[in-house]
Amino acid sequence: MRRIAPERADLLAIVAEVFREHGYEGASLALIGAATRLGKGSLYHFFPGGKEEMARAVIAHIDGWFEDNVFAPLRDSPDPRGGIEHMIEATDSYFRSGRRVCLIGAFALDESRDLFADQIRSYFGRWVVHLAGALERSGHRPGEASELAEEAVAAIQGALTLARAANDLDVFSRALRRLRLRLGLPAKT
Amino acid sequence: MRRIAPERADLLAIVAEVFREHGYEGASLALIGAATRLGKGSLYHFFPGGKEEMARAVIAHIDGWFEDNVFAPLRDSPDPRGGIEHMIEATDSYFRSGRRVCLIGAFALDESRDLFADQIRSYFGRWVVHLAGALERSGHRPGEASELAEEAVAAIQGALTLARAANDLDVFSRALRRLRLRLGLPAKT
DNA sequence: GTCTATAGAGTGATAGAC
DNA sequence: GTCTATCACTCTATAGAC
Numbered sequence: 001m002r003r004i005a006p007e008r009a010d011l012l013a014i015v016a017e018v019f020r021e022h023g024y025e026g027a028s029l030a031l032i033g034a035a036t037r038l039g040k041g042s043l044y045h046f047f048p049g050g051k052e053e054m055a056r057a058v059i060a061h062i063d064g065w066f067e068d069n070v071f072a073p074l075r076d077s078p079d080p081r082g083g084i085e086h087m088i089e090a091t092d093s094y095f096r097s098g099r100r101v102c103l104i105g106a107f108a109l110d111e112s113r114d115l116f117a118d119q120i121r122s123y124f125g126r127w128v129v130h131l132a133g134a135l136e137r138s139g140h141r142p143g144e145a146s147e148l149a150e151e152a153v154a155a156i157q158g159a160l161t162l163a164r165a166a167n168d169l170d171v172f173s174r175a176l177r178r179l180r181l182r183l184g185l186p187a188k189t
Numbered sequence: 190m191r192r193i194a195p196e197r198a199d200l201l202a203i204v205a206e207v208f209r210e211h212g213y214e215g216a217s218l219a220l221i222g223a224a225t226r227l228g229k230g231s232l233y234h235f236f237p238g239g240k241e242e243m244a245r246a247v248i249a250h251i252d253g254w255f256e257d258n259v260f261a262p263l264r265d266s267p268d269p270r271g272g273i274e275h276m277i278e279a280t281d282s283y284f285r286s287g288r289r290v291c292l293i294g295a296f297a298l299d300e301s302r303d304l305f306a307d308q309i310r311s312y313f314g315r316w317v318v319h320l321a322g323a324l325e326r327s328g329h330r331p332g333e334a335s336e337l338a339e340e341a342v343a344a345i346q347g348a349l350t351l352a353r354a355a356n357d358l359d360v361f362s363r364a365l366r367r368l369r370l371r372l373g374l375p376a377k378t
Numbered sequence: 379g380t381c382t383a384t385a386g387a388g389t390g391a392t393a394g395a396c
Numbered sequence: 397g398t399c400t401a402t403c404a405c406t407c408t409a410t411a412g413a414c
Contacts, residue, residue: 023299025214029394040396040397050395101298108354109295110212117356124354147363150351154364155340158347162339165297165313167306174336175343218404228385229405235383239405 011036011046012061015054020103024055024112052115059104059119065094066123074130080137084183087131088176091156098163098172105157127153138184152179200225200235201250204243209292213244213301241304248293248308254283255312263319269326273372276320277365280345287352287361294346316342327373341368 018027018035029040029051036043047053069090077083095102107113108120132149136142159175180187207216207224218240222232236242258279266272284291296302297309317338324334348364369376 021300023212023214023301025212026300028392030392040394044396048396105350105354106295106298108350109290109298111210111215113353120354121356124351147367150360150363151344151367154347154351154360155344156347157350158343158345161294161297161346161350162313162343164302165294165309167310171339171343174339178336178340217402219402227383230384230386230407233405 008046009061011038012058016058016062016103019055019058020101020106023110024051024107024115025110027051055107055112055116056119059107059116059123062103063119063123066127069094071126071130074134077134080134081185083134084131084138085185087134088180088183088185092173092176095156095160095172098160098169101164102157102160105160124153135183148182152183155179197235198250200227201247205247205251205292208244208247209290209295212299213240213296213304214299216240244296244301244305245308248296248305248312251292252308252312255279255316258283260315260319263323266323269323270374272323273320273327274374276323277369277372277374281362281365284345284349284361287349287358290353291346291349294349313342324372337371341372344368 014036015032018032022028022031029043032038032051032054033040033043038046043054044050047057049056070087073083073086073090074080075083077086094100104120104123107116108124113120128146128149131152132142132146135145135148140148155175156179159172163169163171163175177187203225204221207221211217211220218229218232221240221243222228225232227235232243233239236246238245259276262272262275262279263269264272266275283289293309293312296305297313302309317335320341321331321335321338324337325331329337344364345368348361352358352360352364366376
């Protein structure tokens with residue numbers, strides 16, 4: 001037999017989508033197996049820790065994407081406004097303009113939070129800290145920068161919830177437009 | 190046999206807490222039975238439609254609370270600023286300053302959204318509309334009022350997510366303090 | 379006898395673990 | 397694929413208030 005081993009990143013992306021759509025409890029191994037076209041045996045080969053390990057790996061994968069595409073530019077960009085601009089664009093693209101929900105945010109809300117508390121706290125904490133850093137370097141006072149960063153990350157999460165509740169993508173794009181202004185970027189790109 | 194019939198409102202409050210903590214999928218009848226101290230017979234007596242009917246009733250119950258304590262004051266208060274003030278206080282009290290999560294917001298994020306889409310959309314839609322109305326009456330231009338209202342409701346949802354993720358209630362109280370200012374209320378009460 | 383509330387054994391289906 | 401546990405749910409039986 002021995003099929004070509006699926007790329008772990010591809011596998012994680014598929015599993016992530018199942019968790020995103022059904023939540024931790026709702027994502028059954030049957031659903032995950034159907035989506036990945038992998039039997040339970042293969043799934044347990046890749047993730048000996050079962051469903052919990054799958055979720056941990058998925059969160060880490062998402063976290064890694066944000067580290068590369070959001071946090072690093074915020075941290076390392078010589079022009080802090082460029083880093084913030086990059087963040088807004090990466091966010092819009094990652095969440096598919098509101099079509100996609102934040103898996104880590106969804107996990108934060110229900111009981112699965114207890115299982116993944118450290119990963120969840122780290123993800124949001126680093127987002128806020130790195131955005132605050134960029135805001136500080138772009139001229140905001142430290143306390144103000146922190147508060148603005150927290151507000152911005154919360155606004156994104158809230159907009160995702162509301163967009164999904166209203167089934168209206170414009171809710172999300174309006175939120176990003178307001179965010180641009182509030183964070184000191186020119187309107188539109 | 191025949192125990193005193195539990196007050197429906199009390200029953201719904203307990204069931205709501207189970208859904209809030211475990212999500213729709215995660216809230217098993219066993220958990221609900223344990224929390225309410227009711228057997229399956231009783232649960233199916235009160236909710237012939239099973240778990241789905243329980244969730245619908247819980248959402249309607251929460252919706253009713255917001256109708257009475259948030260939407261009505263926003264709509265009917267002769268002083269629109271007083272209505273907004275009332276909304277902030279009721280929100281802080283309902284979400285226990287961030288200890289509690291928004292059940293309807295959590296449902297909006299996962300697959301249970303499909304089952305309860307109408308109730309979810311109505312809840313958030315009315316919140317935004319009534320807040321926008323109060324803002325308009327307090328002097329904002331219509332389009333501006335709508336956008337500000339949407340931003341405010343999203344900010345509350347996002348703050349709940351972030352507070353829970355960070356396990357830090359201050360995240361929520363800071364968000365409410367910013368909201369006061371943004372909505373034209375005096376700082377602190 | 380009727381009605382309401384209760385308990386809980388038992389259903390088939392499906393869960394996650396292995 | 398096999399395992400056991402648990403899922404949502406059905407159904408029967410029974411209690412007491414009327």
